Amino acid sequence: MSTYGHVIGGEEVPSLDGATMASIDPYTQQPWAEVACGGAADAQRAVAAARAAFDDGPWPRMGFAERGRLLHRLADLIEANASELALTETQDMGKPTADAAQHDVPRSASNFRFFADHARLAPGEALPMDSGHHAYTRFEPAGVVAAIAPWNFPLMLETWKVAPALAWGNTVVLKPAEDTPVSATLLARLALEAGLPPGVLNVLHGYGPDSAGAALTESAQVDRITFTGESGTGRAIARAASAHLTPVSLELGGKGANVVFDDADLDNAVAWAVKAVFNNAGQVCLAGSRVYVQRGVYDEFLARFVAAAEALRLGDPKDPATQMGPLASEEHFRKVSSYVEGLGDGSGKMLTGGVADGWFVRPTIVVDAPADARVVREEIFGPVVVVQGFDTEAEAVGLANDTPYGLNAMVFTQNLSRAHRVAAALRAGTVWVNCFFIRDLRAPFGGVGDSGIGREGGSFSREFFTEPKAVVAQIAPG
């Protein structure tokens, strides 16, 4: 079994107390890698390395072009090592290797390319003043960034944080999720190979509460915390960060609504509805886990949706034909199973799906669930979707917005005005019209309500990872 360390100050190191943890392959249910497991002392060591690299090292001072060149080299190396990285994601969390190869790994490389170029090309503001002064803006790097990531798209979501933080001249301590640690060490190795100076990208492995993760959020030496994960964890991190007033960006859970009107292109709507909730075995913050269908097409939509769900191929995630792997861990499998096994007794009727052997849950479609049922209210984070009919546009908007979450929503209609009306009325950080998952990295990404605080992407990432500064200069009269 291979071993993977923390990467701190340019060295791959074990934990100070020698502690390790196993990464379990969810398909074989066997350990496949041994990984350092850090605690508070390791977190302090990682933050000290990032602090030194920021305060005294070349990275914040080398300029956008040179930093960008190194980040593009890192993207090249990610692409050159795509097969190993994709397989790593499969072994750590069970996603189909083909999905990781087609989506997660290319997107990880493009995160570095995009933010390297965006930072280099971003304009500042010049504000000529009537008073004989001239004001302009600068965007100074914030300092040491703690990036805390979840396990559902490990490398992709880590690079979504690390790339803008580095492009804007910060140094980083990345803490990957304990269930999916390996690709972060591989990333840090590639960053050193690309020529990033020691201490610029540090990787700290370990658990969250009372451990490595919490220690990062409590550190006075950390200048920004960017977190993606559960809403409850987001609250704990916001509380910890308040001690030093450390700014936080929180990308949290979701319960995405998918609204299908009578006039929708049903082939398109069904195809996206399937991807929206069964892709990555539903372990997606953006999952379209509540589908509202106008009554004129309800029966036809449902029949096609069930047929498409039943046609999905479950199996060994390394097999290129597999469309859905197991859930990411035994603990998560038990959590998702509890929703499926809890159906009945007026809490919803399962049309297809259910718990299967291994850590698999089949694509599960539920109808007749009351508005207060757990499957309707709570983020399941698995391949489970509730479908409900509606009559009017106003009713659909009301149903879609009846959630504490507000990460994203979808609307399927051929009526242009209705598409824009409904997009405006939906309470969500992103609304997709007749599509889903399509991203422009310049666009704001984040959620309202329990789905988070702040936005990342393009200039929104710049706002978070820098200290915007106003410079006001007197122009003396001649």
Ligand code: NAD
């Ligand atoms: P999680 O909150 O359990 O863990 C996420 C990370 O936080 C892990 O690295 C964990 O070790 C760390 N952590 C846990 N407690 C901590 C603490 N007290 N202090 C510091 N760090 C701590 O989330 P998860 O189960 O890994 O991921 C699934 C969740 O992530 C879902 O709710 C999903 O919706 C959400 N998510 C959101 C987005 C988004 O962009 N909004 C994207 C992906 C996933």
